[in-house]
Amino acid sequence: MAEVKNILLLGGTEDAVRLNQTLAGHPGAVLTTSLAGRTRKPAHLSGEIIVGGFGGEEGLRQFITVNHINLVIDASHPFADRITRNAFNACAAADIHFLRLQRPEWKHLPGDHWISVASVEEAVKKLNGFNRIFLSVGRQELAPFENCSNRYFLVRSIEKADFTPHESDVTFIQSRGPFLIEEEIRLLREQRIDLLVSKNSGGKATYAKIEAARALDIPVLMIERPALPDCVTYSEIDDLVAAIGF
Structure with a gap:
């Protein structure tokens, strides 16, 4: 994936903010970040920002096509399963790469009830x-x-x-x-x-x-978290960026 340039980042998490800043530092990346608009004062982000969604799976597929997106990175909340499914299906329909950044879930430890x-x-x-x-x-x-x-x-x-x-x-x-x-x-x-x-x-x-x-x-x-599509998932930003090829 060394030639990836047009990146759509699905945000809404602190991890997405950090990933936005990391990707924005790469001159080869043309970065667009999408926010659902639920937070009135979103964190400062670099690149183009879209607020309010795309109108479902079909709207996202059209956006990907019109804007020549060739990589979608889903860094949305682990419970935003509709967003993830729409993005996964839209990428499959457009035949482009889809990666997910997802923090590990908490594990039950001794003493937990x-x-x-x-x-x-x-x-x-x-x-x-x-x-x-x-x-x-x-x-x-x-x-x-x-x-x-x-x-x-x-x-x-x-x-x-x-x-x-x-x-x-x-x-x-x-x-x-x-x-x-x-x-x-x-x-x-x-x-x-x-x-x-x-x-x-x-x-x-x-x-x-x-x-x-x-x-x-x-x-x-x-x-517990909802079931998500079986996709390539990273828990660390550095590992995901390395996989892109930057």
């Missing part, structure tokens, strides 16, 4: 017996918890969240990682949390909450 579920909707059904719940799933995933009544919720998100569960109290924290384990332990203790609800997003920025739950013997309702 995980309750694994396949979706946010399934997580809602597992709240019985828990009264003080730390919802750390992102503001886009709060709606299924709206009908949970007579509980206390701690909600942390990067941007302001809209969440009004029935007959429940809510404390909002607007913050961005990385977080320290000492801070997370203090937070869980002060809020008297008896359940942490989290996606298995992986990465280091928010792993301290998992470590804190382990230290305090607090159960974690872990929403």
Whole structure:
């Protein structure tokens, strides 16, 4: 892939920001980065920026063709499975290279008390017996918890969240990682949390909450990642860039 020049980067993660800056430093790369538009204040990015998506798989295929894209790198969130599937199928239809950058998922370690579920909707059904719940799933995933009544919720998100569960109290924290384990332990203790609800997003920025739950013997309702297409995947930026041939 040494001749690759026109690159479409599907962003939305901290890894994508770092990859954008790495690729922007290569004179042979003509870089376009796509963002879904869910974050009001996206990180500074180099090259052309597209916000709002392409209109599904067919719209992405047309964009690839019209703009002579010959490599798509998917660095979207591990739970953005629709984006990944659309991109994978569009690249197959256009017969161009598709690579994915994906951080490793968190692994269950001794001392962890995980309750694994396949979706946010399934997580809602597992709240019985828990009264003080730390919802750390992102503001886009709060709606299924709206009908949970007579509980206390701690909600942390990067941007302001809209969440009004029935007959429940809510404390909002607007913050961005990385977080320290000492801070997370203090937070869980002060809020008297008896359940942490989290996606298995992986990465280091928010792993301290998992470590804190382990230290305090607090159960974690872990929403596992969706199945993604079988594609060439890298967990390290340097390895992916080397594979491109830069």
